[in-house]
Amino acid sequence: MVFAIFLSSCSAFKSLNLTGRKQAAPVITPVLKSKFIEEITVTAPASVDKTEVKADPQITIASTAGSNIIETPAQKEEANEIAQLMASRNVSNVEAASATQLKYSILLNTEVESLPNKTLLDNVDEWYGVRYRRGGNTKSGVDCSGFTVAVYSAVYGMTLPRVAREQYRISRKISTTELQEGDLVFFNTTGGVSHVGVYLGNNRFIHATVSRGVMVNSLFENYYLKRYIGAGRIDNKQVLASN
Numbered sequence: 001m002v003f004a005i006f007l008s009s010c011s012a013f014k015s016l017n018l019t020g021r022k023q024a025a026p027v028i029t030p031v032l033k034s035k036f037i038e039e040i041t042v043t044a045p046a047s048v049d050k051t052e053v054k055a056d057p058q059i060t061i062a063s064t065a066g067s068n069i070i071e072t073p074a075q076k077e078e079a080n081e082i083a084q085l086m087a088s089r090n091v092s093n094v095e096a097a098s099a100t101q102l103k104y105s106i107l108l109n110t111e112v113e114s115l116p117n118k119t120l121l122d123n124v125d126e127w128y129g130v131r132y133r134r135g136g137n138t139k140s141g142v143d144c145s146g147f148t149v150a151v152y153s154a155v156y157g158m159t160l161p162r163v164a165r166e167q168y169r170i171s172r173k174i175s176t177t178e179l180q181e182g183d184l185v186f187f188n189t190t191g192g193v194s195h196v197g198v199y200l201g202n203n204r205f206i207h208a209t210v211s212r213g214v215m216v217n218s219l220f221e222n223y224y225l226k227r228y229i230g231a232g233r234i235d236n237k238q239v240l241a242s243n
Contacts, residue, residue, distance in 0.1 A: 100125050107216045110202045116181035119239050123154045124198065124206050131213040144195050147208040148184060151198055156237040164196040171232025179231050187227040
């Protein structure tokens with residue numbers, strides 16, 4: 001009886017095998033489901049060796065020359081997105097693309113070859129994820145028209161009016177079917193022309209949102225489709241030489 005009580009109180013002997021035969025416990029490998037990541041940060045691929053971190057089996061350390069990089073489940077999912085992208089598209093073109101181009105090929109759901117000018121991509125990406133601040137025009141906080149002013153200044157060397165309705169007034173109105181990279185798209189979110197973004201291609205545009213800061217959305221998302229006013233083009237703009 002004492003022997004039975006001892007066994008029931010000791011978790012270390014839960015799987016006691018009285019037959020003398022040891023059975024290996026099945027190894028369960030966790031499966032991570034891939035999902036689309038809105039805030040994507042793509043890093044250049046590298047050939048590395050990975051060892052598990054004992055404190056958390058879902059986090060690995062990638063050992064590179066003289067440094068350790070923590071890889072989280074989100075980063076694993078991101079790497080899976082890139083792997084799928086490379087598998088479904090021209091591998092040679094994907095390999096030649098920059099990290100920013102890979103990131104926006106996913107955000108715009110388009111091939112690398114169809115991406116906007118690299119100067120435009122690099123400049124809008126500097127603002128990606130910057131939080132919204134009404135009246136802001138810096139990377140500590142920016143509003144929608146402050147963002148378009150900054151992009152046009154850096155990419156085209158042009159000075160836009162500070163508010164969305166004035167940007168709409170001076171732009172040449174074009175059909176949605178005529179949209180090209182760098183065109184402006186306008187919305188009625190609080191009455192009249194009250195929101196603006198920069199068109200990037202494949203019906204996607206980048207803008208400063210109140211809830212999530214600077215990000216990419218589709219013109220055909222229900223919220224924006226209902227509030228879409230139209231598109232405008234600033235003529236004679238030329239992309240400045242990239243640094």
